[in-house]
Amino acid sequence: MLDDISLFVKICRYNSFNDAAHQLGMPLSTISRRVNQLEKNLGSSLFFRDKNGLKLTVAGNEILTACQPSIEHVEGILNTLDTKKNWDKGSIKFVGPTNFISKLFADQFFDDFFEEYPDxxxxxxxxxxxxxxxxxxxDLAMRLGDLEDSGFICKTIGKMxxxxxxxxQLISTHGSPKNLNGLDIFPKIIFSPIQNWQFTSAENCSLDYLPQGDFISxxxxxxxxRTIAGHGICYLAxxxxxxxIATGELLTLLPQYxxxxRLINLLWPSKPLPYRTRVLIDYLANKLAKTI
Structure with missing residues (x-):
């Protein structure tokens, strides 16, 4: 019956069975049959039918007044969803760091996104x-750490x-360092995007250590x-x-520091943002907040 009431509201907009049939792409006989069935189910006539067009009966006017706002509200929602569905289709060029994104794929981070938005x-x-x-x-870029002034729109979505x-075995050979100066005697493995090892002391003072690398990559x-194999200490996410760390293959050092x-940032050009890009931004922001 709800479909027939929706049809009734649409017929009222056109004020004619013929016009409604033309606009809705339905046979006139189908419209007449469904209106007759609705009147039968309601036990009341909805229209006065004459050559000047359709006029609502008292019952028809009451049903239109009660149902039209709800029908139009639902139609608006469905139209919005249909528009978003079309916006979902297309491609996004996503620029990001290989190591970080590869780790996310290894952890099946994107599986839910591709399942929900297959287009x-x-x-x-x-x-x-x-x-x-x-x-x-x-269309979208991810940057880790401090940002240069790029002119793009930026959203910080997490911290590493x-x-x-x-x-x-390395600690057993060299002993456990007591402070940052104690790192000097250790061989060091430098993950090259991070040249400066940054710490905060127990007194909330910022401390920097500039390592001289024995291995850089x-x-x-x-x-x-190489760190697990005992070739040096390393500063990593x-x-x-x-x-x-959980299995004991690696030990954390200098707990007093x-x-x-480092910030996880998303950037995109300053222009209207397609819906497909917006849903990817929201997905990354929501999920990374729970995992990093």
């Missing part, structure tokens, strides 16, 4: 080098926790594997070494 194609343009966004076309780690797996967190 969105994300073109992942990844690099371990921090490219100049002003010199390339993109860092740790200073070493293997048990922008590949996170190489840095983690905790997400990359959490399992090794807290490695400073």
């Amino acid at each position: 969105i194609v994300v073109n992942f343009d990844l690099s371990n080098e921090r490219s100049n966004l002003n010199q390339q076309q993109f 926790e860092f740790v200073l780690v070493a293997s048990p 922008n590949n996170i797996d190489l840095c983690v594997n 905790k997400q990359y070494v959490a399992d090794a 807290r490695p400073r967190r």
